[in-house]
Amino acid sequence: MIEFKHVNKWFGKLHVLNDVNLDIDPGEVLVICGPSGSGKSTLIRCINRLENIQEGEIIVDGVPVHDKKTNLTKLRADIGFVFQQFHLYPHMTVLQNVMLAPVNVKKMSSAAAEKISKEKLTQVGLTDKAGAYPAQLSGGQQQRVAIARGLAMSPKIMLFDEPTSALDPEMIGEVLDVMVNLVSEGMTMCVVTHEMGFAKKVADRVLFMDFGKIIETGRPDEFFDNPQTLRAADFISKILTH
């Protein structure tokens, strides 16, 4: 579904992605973790070309992402993206936020877009907030709207960039619940997160990155209980102790 072939990327002199090779199957749930600055956010931002790469190739569902001829609008329409800071449109209601892309990218009629948007809001448990503005919602609710906004495009893949890192602790659960629920629907997901509970519960694979390199991959129970590299062991002990 998503394939990285010898991907290299630099920010100036900083080698943010260092020969990344990766194969993600349809329906797979991949959790990516690693210290900050390790390149994990950059990795998923390359999948829908929020970032360009300098070397190598990324292929999503048969489409070379960084090819000049690739229709980016179509590619991005099939990939939902959830940001750490939500980035809802503050001047639109919750429903308008969710409907925007279906109407303007998929050219749905507003009736059809409204129908699917309301379904997705129900799925994230926010049916009653359709008319509210983002500023009137809690962080957890905003993030759930952001997930519904991604889902309204009926994507094949959902990418999550630290979806719970900007949330107060008591709101993390409600967002993770929505994501777990997505897993059970068979969505292909890449999640950058340090939520070990989530990883252990639903991830098919955990990928550990440092200095732009994939250091280790494995099943979540193996990775967290018995890491193969010193760096991964050190990282796990750090996220466990606080």
Place this chain on the structure above:
Amino acid sequence: MMAFYFSRLVEIFPFFLKGLWMTTQIAFISLFTCTILGFVLGILRSGKNRIIKWLIGVYVSFVRGTPFVVQVFIVFFILPEWGIQLKAFPAALLAMGIMGSAFICEIVSGGISAISKGQWEAGTASGLTLIQQLRLVIIPQAMKVILPPLVGQYVLLIKDTSVVSVIGVMELTRVGWVTVMRIPEGLMVFSLVGALYFVISYPLILLSNYLERRMAI
């Protein structure tokens, strides 16, 4: 004597109305074109193309760094030397357009840069084209920042039309000059001129104040 002059002034009042009409035409035609041009330039200036950004920067700096009256002279007296001969009225419109769009460009690009990068990225990630991102996401939010200073700029532009009197356009200020030669009551004549400018500027001042209060919330 005063009363005599006043009755003369009433007699030639239609002349003032003609001047007011000319001022209004120059003001509103140039407000309209400056707004469109200023938005286009402002949007381009907040884009990615470095050469375009640099060129617009040079243009804006030139306009901001030179007096408007000098710009009017350049358009009216220097351009003909390069083969571009304009009558006073179109020359006035061109000079106003060059000056006004530079200031509006600054206001617009300032408003756009006030919107966080995340808003662009959210639009990009959901497949919106660049134009759609601007139209649906960025500009509607930037308008809150842009509108109050934009309307303030309109008031300045209306008043700046008085400068084009130096190239002989028969607008309000020029009418004042000509009148003073026949009715040597400067205070009376230019009070009338000032009052007529005020009539077209004041509604915009009120609008600007209103917008400033509304957008502050």
